[in-house]
Amino acid sequence: MSWQSIRFEELYAEPSRNGVYKSKEFHGSGTKMVNMGELFGYEFISDQEMKRVQLTDAELKKSGLQEGDLLFGRRSLVEAGAGKCSLVTNIQEPTAFESSIIRVRLDKGEILPRFLYYWFRSPLGRGRVYAIVSGVNVKGIKGSDLKNIEVEFPDLPTQERIAGVLSAYDDLIENNRRRIAFLEKAARLLYREWFVHFRFPGSETTKFVDGLPEGWERRKVMEVSEYLSRGITPKYDPEAKCIVINQKCIRDNRVTLHLARKQSKLVPAVKHVRRLDVLVNSTGKGTLGRVAQFHAECSNLTVDSHVSIVRASEAVNPLWFGTTMIDKEALIETLGRGSTSQTELSKEDLGRMEITVPHISLQIQFGEKVAASRAQVEQLLLQNDKLAKARDLLLPRLMDGRLPIPE
Numbered sequence: 001m002s003w004q005s006i007r008f009e010e011l012y013a014e015p016s017r018n019g020v021y022k023s024k025e026f027h028g029s030g031t032k033m034v035n036m037g038e039l040f041g042y043e044f045i046s047d048q049e050m051k052r053v054q055l056t057d058a059e060l061k062k063s064g065l066q067e068g069d070l071l072f073g074r075r076s077l078v079e080a081g082a083g084k085c086s087l088v089t090n091i092q093e094p095t096a097f098e099s100s101i102i103r104v105r106l107d108k109g110e111i112l113p114r115f116l117y118y119w120f121r122s123p124l125g126r127g128r129v130y131a132i133v134s135g136v137n138v139k140g141i142k143g144s145d146l147k148n149i150e151v152e153f154p155d156l157p158t159q160e161r162i163a164g165v166l167s168a169y170d171d172l173i174e175n176n177r178r179r180i181a182f183l184e185k186a187a188r189l190l191y192r193e194w195f196v197h198f199r200f201p202g203s204e205t206t207k208f209v210d211g212l213p214e215g216w217e218r219r220k221v222m223e224v225s226e227y228l229s230r231g232i233t234p235k236y237d238p239e240a241k242c243i244v245i246n247q248k249c250i251r252d253n254r255v256t257l258h259l260a261r262k263q264s265k266l267v268p269a270v271k272h273v274r275r276l277d278v279l280v281n282s283t284g285k286g287t288l289g290r291v292a293q294f295h296a297e298c299s300n301l302t303v304d305s306h307v308s309i310v311r312a313s314e315a316v317n318p319l320w321f322g323t324t325m326i327d328k329e330a331l332i333e334t335l336g337r338g339s340t341s342q343t344e345l346s347k348e349d350l351g352r353m354e355i356t357v358p359h360i361s362l363q364i365q366f367g368e369k370v371a372a373s374r375a376q377v378e379q380l381l382l383q384n385d386k387l388a389k390a391r392d393l394l395l396p397r398l399m400d401g402r403l404p405i406p407e
Helices: 036-041 057-063 113-121 123-130 156-195 318-327 329-333 347-352 360-399
Strands: 004-007 031-034 070-073 085-088 095-097 101-104 150-153 217-220 225-230 242-245 261-263 278-281 291-293 301-303 307-312 354-357
Touching: 036 070, 057 095, 070 113, 085 113, 113 123, 113 150, 113 156, 113 360, 123 150, 123 360, 156 318, 156 360, 225 347, 278 318, 291 318, 301 307, 307 318, 307 347, 318 329, 318 360
Parallel strands: 031 095, 242 301
Antiparallel strands: 004 150, 070 085, 070 101, 217 354, 225 307, 242 261, 278 291, 278 307
């Protein structure tokens, strides 16, 4: 099988472009804005929830996205982010990208964008991108270097067959992600129905005192927590056994370990992450305040000093407590102190945050209702992990000819 080798720029439909500088100007409405968090969290950029910004028509025209656009991380504090490639698919509403990202819009007559995305995921493609990464503290690539990369591809029918095989895995993964999002949203809506709008079982006959159902209390987080503290300052070692969660691992109220690192420092037992611990990003504008509850069973796992562990006491139901903290995410984001780039959330400020605590019987009833859907989410996450590993095993073999291309 003969593949063409061509300079990347020759496949462009228009010059590559950096996004608009709006990464710190987030609003609750406006245009969706893809930032490096989306590139870290997703292989495909489509209709995910993301930050929104107010853009002028000129800014949107400059940095708007279309189906088939390739996005590359232009700069990142970690090497894995520089040159990270994602594909834009199934955009449902106007979406833009910010200045830490390079957009490449392809001439689709000669190349299938999804095939080229997979090529950049292959060892050969990744190697050629990493070869142009530069910088010490902040890693980055330049559009002027990216356009000169030599890319290789077969004829269009072969591209379609290769992309079809790999897309079959990604389509299953995406379907599972949508099911996960639905299950998680249902749990959050039930929480708000019961504990925010007070339409819980028996609410019709419940007496209210000072704006709360009788017997409910306003308590500080520290009063219902067994443990609340930041993590460790890691000693990174790729050969070590201890996994350390960082802020990039916490997104969309989930903890993902593929961006975690390994470290060798001895960790106090109390700082080992336990099942149903709540983790809160506690440093930096844009990441501070993200909340997730850890649901998996995992030994030898901790968090770094930019993440806080909040462990529920025995006085509250842990599933109710985790959902409560997630529901407070917007408030937690406002509790940070300091300069724009060095905002910190202290454990004291987090601990003083007030939450409404209902009867333990109602907490338990809520926990029982969401436990089954949470177990289903964990199974779907496990399926996605297996599907991704199978896809990543096939990918280099299809790209280098070790596996025959299916007809």
